[in-house]
Amino acid sequence: MPRRTPLLAALAAALALSGCVSSAEGSSPPPPASGPGPAAVTEAVVAAAAAFLAGLTPEQRERVRYDSDDPALREWSYFPGRSDRNGIAIGELTDEQRAAAFAVAEETLSDSGYAQLRGVLAAEDALGVRNGEPEVDSDRYFIAFFGEPSTTGRFTVQITGHHLAVNTTFEGDRISPTPAFTGVDPVDFEADGRRLRPMLAETEAFTALVESLGEDALAAARIGAIDDVRVGTGRSDRYPEPEGTLVSDLTEEQRGRVTAFVRAWVGDTDERVAEPLVQQYEAEFDRTRIAVSGSLDPDTPGAYLRIDGPRLWIEFSNVGRFGNGDNHYHSIYRDKRADYLGR
Structure with a gap:
């Protein structure tokens, strides 16, 4: 895979700057973003999408574009596979086209969210090299648009892969x-002389939250064994019955740890979108539950933490070994009322 080594080297620098190296102590929650609001985010994504589409051949553009209501929108999965996903594979693009595709992702996500995306792709390359599986690499991640990118109409940017x-x-x-x-596997790997952990912020938020819980709160939050996320793939919408303890029953400090945990996932999107969402989810903490299963160490297989509110659903699961002995993370963030803007 000729692009693998340069990608890992570039990712080492990007992740180091974003606080995703294993030696980092973590970063404080981002302050609310200033400047233009969400409409400016849409404008920036539309401009990046237009530049990307303009650089494609007619056949490539045909593969990337879908109708906004195409059922394929929900046909995504985090399972590995050799078959194509929606859109066009990163590996089929020229260097210029790849850069334009990543520019779309960069405008869609926050700085930390974009660095994490690139980290997940770098981990995929490391996984393929270590396991001797040439089909497991960052070239097998895909980009698609559902609906025409527009500052007024509805459209979805979809970037998917294992x-x-x-x-x-x-x-x-x-x-x-x-x-x-x-998700990520391996969770900790070396690139260009650095140890990288693309989901460092999430695991630190996990640890800070569970360590803040007292004995009684932890006992109330305990649920049975969970071996993976429960609501993961594109069509999943059957949420389990609420379990665990109400966030409103926690102390102020513990509730702050819950907010920090929520922000670790919601904050992957642009701050101008993320912060209003965090505030809306906080307003529902009196009807939101936290559930814990397995170890309190996120680096122990079986460790699991769930936040379940009227809208908010976040799961983190260390699914453990899949033939290679590594820790292996899966996580999902969903909004029960607003996935795909509620369609």
Whole structure:
């Protein structure tokens, strides 16, 4: 795979700057973004999408574009596979086209979310090299548009592959960043002399939250064994019955840890979209539950944490070994009312 080594080298620098190296101590939650609001995010994504589409051949553009209501929108999965996903594979693009595709992702996500996306792709390359599976690499991630990118009409940017699903839907100043799946295997690997952990912020938020819970709160949050995320793939919408303890029953400090955990996932989208969502989810903490299963160490297989509210659904699961002995993370962020902007 000729692009693998340069990609890993570039990712080492990008992830180091974003606080995703394993030696980092983590970063403080981002302050609310200033400047133009969500409509400006849509404008930037539309401009990046137009540049990307303009650089494609007619046949490539045909493969990338779907109608906004095409059922294929929900046909995504985090399972590995050799068959094509929606859109066009990164590996089929020229260097210029790849750069334009990544520019779309960069405008869609926050800085940390974009760095994490690139980290997930770098981990995929490391996984393929280590396991001797040439079909497992970042070239097998795909980009598609559902609907014509427009500052007024509805469209979705979809970037999918093994361990990644970005589904961000735009309609003027209305933006939904869900459903969003992020996983990684290996969770900790070396690139260009650095140890990288693309989901460092999430695991640190996990640890900070569970360590803040007292004995009684932890006992109330405990549920049975969970071996993977429960609501993961594109068509999943059957949420389990609520379990665990109400966030409103926690102390103020513990509730702050819940907010930080939520922000670790919601914050992968642009801050101008993420912060209003975090505030809306916080307003529903009196009807939101936290559930914990397995180990309190996110790097122990079986460790699991769930946030379940009227709208918010976040799961983190260390699914453990799949033939290679590594820790292996799966996580999902969904909005029960606003996935794909509620369609």
